[in-house]
Amino acid sequence: MIKERCITCIICPKGCRISISQIDGELTIDGYQCSRGNDYARQVVEFPVQMLTTTVSASHDHHIRIPVKTTREIPVNTIKEAMRKIRAVRIALPVRIGEVIVENLLDLDVDVIATDSVTPHNWRNHES
Numbered sequence: 631m632i633k634e635r636c637i638t639c640i641i642c643p644k645g646c647r648i649s650i651s652q653i654d655g656e657l658t659i660d661g662y663q664c665s666r667g668n669d670y671a672r673q674v675v676e677f678p679v680q681m682l683t684t685t686v687s688a689s690h691d692h693h694i695r696i697p698v699k700t701t702r703e704i705p706v707n708t709i710k711e712a713m714r715k716i717r718a719v720r721i722a723l724p725v726r727i728g729e730v731i732v733e734n735l736l737d738l739d740v741d742v743i744a745t746d747s748v749t750p751h752n753w754r755n756h757e758s
């Protein structure tokens with residue numbers, strides 16, 4: 631089976647385009663300009679991670695949503711459990727941008743923070 635994809639290396643500002651192909655499980659990586667890019671591409675394939683962005687509910691009204699994100703990427707295989715945890719959160723307004731909403735999500739050493747300020751006066755901008 632052949633799997634191919636292209637990624638942009640995010641390790642340094644050069645942003646090399648790296649092609650990754652897997653033919654019968656054998657990995658071929660091209661396009662990187664240094665070993666860090668090669669390591670990054672391997673990590674993308676072997677331990678996929680992604681940023682999680684979502685919303686949480688205000689405690690007094692679940693229609694009011696507060697936009698949040700993880701402070702860094704988390705393993706893709708933890709996303710479902712992370713969403714379950716975040717969905718259960720209720721936050722009292724006001725919330726300030728950067729405020730920690732969930733500390734140490736799933737013991738991943740990652741916090742969930744608000745990406746905007748939401749007050750009782752501007753919450754209409756954040757309705758679901």
Ligand code: SF4
Pocket residue numbers: 639640641642643644645646661662663664665666667668
């Ligand atoms: S492959 Fe190397 S040079 Fe290219 S973006 Fe990644 S770290 Fe930078």
